Amino acid sequence: MAIPVIDFSKLEGKETAETLAKIANGCEEWGFFQLLNHGIPVDLLERVKKVCSECYKLREEGFKESKPVQLLNGLVNQETEEGTVKLLDEVDWEDVFVLQDDNEWPSNPPEFKETMMEYRIELKKLAEKVMEAMDVNLGLEKGYIKKAFSGNGRHEPFFGTKVSHYPPCPRPDLVNGLRAHTDAGGVILLFQDDQVGGLQILRNGRWIDVQPVENAIVINVGDQIEVLSNGRYKSVWHRVVAPPDGNRSSVASFYNPSLVATIAPVATKEEACASYPKYLFGDYMNVYVKQKFQPKEPRFAAGAAM
Numbered sequence: 001m002a003i004p005v006i007d008f009s010k011l012e013g014k015e016t017a018e019t020l021a022k023i024a025n026g027c028e029e030w031g032f033f034q035l036l037n038h039g040i041p042v043d044l045l046e047r048v049k050k051v052c053s054e055c056y057k058l059r060e061e062g063f064k065e066s067k068p069v070q071l072l073n074g075l076v077n078q079e080t081e082e083g084t085v086k087l088l089d090e091v092d093w094e095d096v097f098v099l100q101d102d103n104e105w106p107s108n109p110p111e112f113k114e115t116m117m118e119y120r121i122e123l124k125k126l127a128e129k130v131m132e133a134m135d136v137n138l139g140l141e142k143g144y145i146k147k148a149f150s151g152n153g154r155h156e157p158f159f160g161t162k163v164s165h166y167p168p169c170p171r172p173d174l175v176n177g178l179r180a181h182t183d184a185g186g187v188i189l190l191f192q193d194d195q196v197g198g199l200q201i202l203r204n205g206r207w208i209d210v211q212p213v214e215n216a217i218v219i220n221v222g223d224q225i226e227v228l229s230n231g232r233y234k235s236v237w238h239r240v241v242a243p244p245d246g247n248r249s250s251v252a253s254f255y256n257p258s259l260v261a262t263i264a265p266v267a268t269k270e271e272a273c274a275s276y277p278k279y280l281f282g283d284y285m286n287v288y289v290k291q292k293f294q295p296k297e298p299r300f301a302a303g304a305a306m
Contacts, residue, residue: 093169184285228263
């Protein structure tokens with residue numbers, strides 16, 4: 001079973017309706033889908049791979065002294081002495097840093113900043129095109145989701161990029177690459193490793209691999225799209241399995257509402273009753289940072305109560 005792979009270039013032309021239907025299916029039935037021919041130059045994607053790989057090589061020694069490594073080593077020693085141990089559930093086997101417009105970026109390799117700035121510009125454009133397709137499929141005015149995320153145009157939506165590496169793990173049975181969770185924000189765009197897998201989604205009670213596809217961008221629905229669509233689109237649980245060998249790379253970009261944007265379900269004729277509360281996204285995030293790896297439904301209620 002494989003998540004949908006969609007040729008995004010066919011959104012314009014004779015196959016517009018069919019392509020929109022495939023995107024709707026990805027949002028409604030899977031919460032994840034992959035885009036090919038998305039408009040981001042292959043040369044740029046190759047440069048992103050290169051600079052992120054080189055950046056990790058400069059951080060690799062630091063990871064060997066990190067908390068996940070120390071905790072796993074301690075757990076293995078405990079297993080030797082006691083025979084049985086439980087999975088580490090408070091850390092991820094992940095080296096990670098985040099790029100935003102207003103934070104400090106790595107200065108090496110020298111071309112890292114220029115490449116990633118160019119990439120983020122292209123990803124933001126793609127995110128807005130995907131949201132416009134969602135608008136159409138939900139029967140909304142084109143630009144509705146972007147407008148909602150910006151507080152009716154008064155604020156700038158948040159756009160962040162998380163650069164992750166999952167080094168070879170000696171005991172992937174004892175630690176997750178990234179613990180299961182749903183994403184807090186809006187639309188997530190992932191450029192994942194096309195050689196080393198590990199990303200999985202929970203579907204009908206089973207973990208399904210998100211198959212690596214060369215030069216694809218993986219799209220997934222965040223919690224706020226679920227609320228705006230009144231549950232028609234679902235954010236789904238996903239995780240990363242720690243690789244026993246190979247170094248998995250991952251570049252995830254998040255197009256999220258402004259912290260002061262009000263998020264609420266869209267009222268439609270078919271769905272007169274709202275199934276989700278109304279709240280400020282910043283209030284929801286205050287809850288999410290404490291409950292990221294817990295069920296999402298209580299987060300919605302807690303965000304509304306703040």
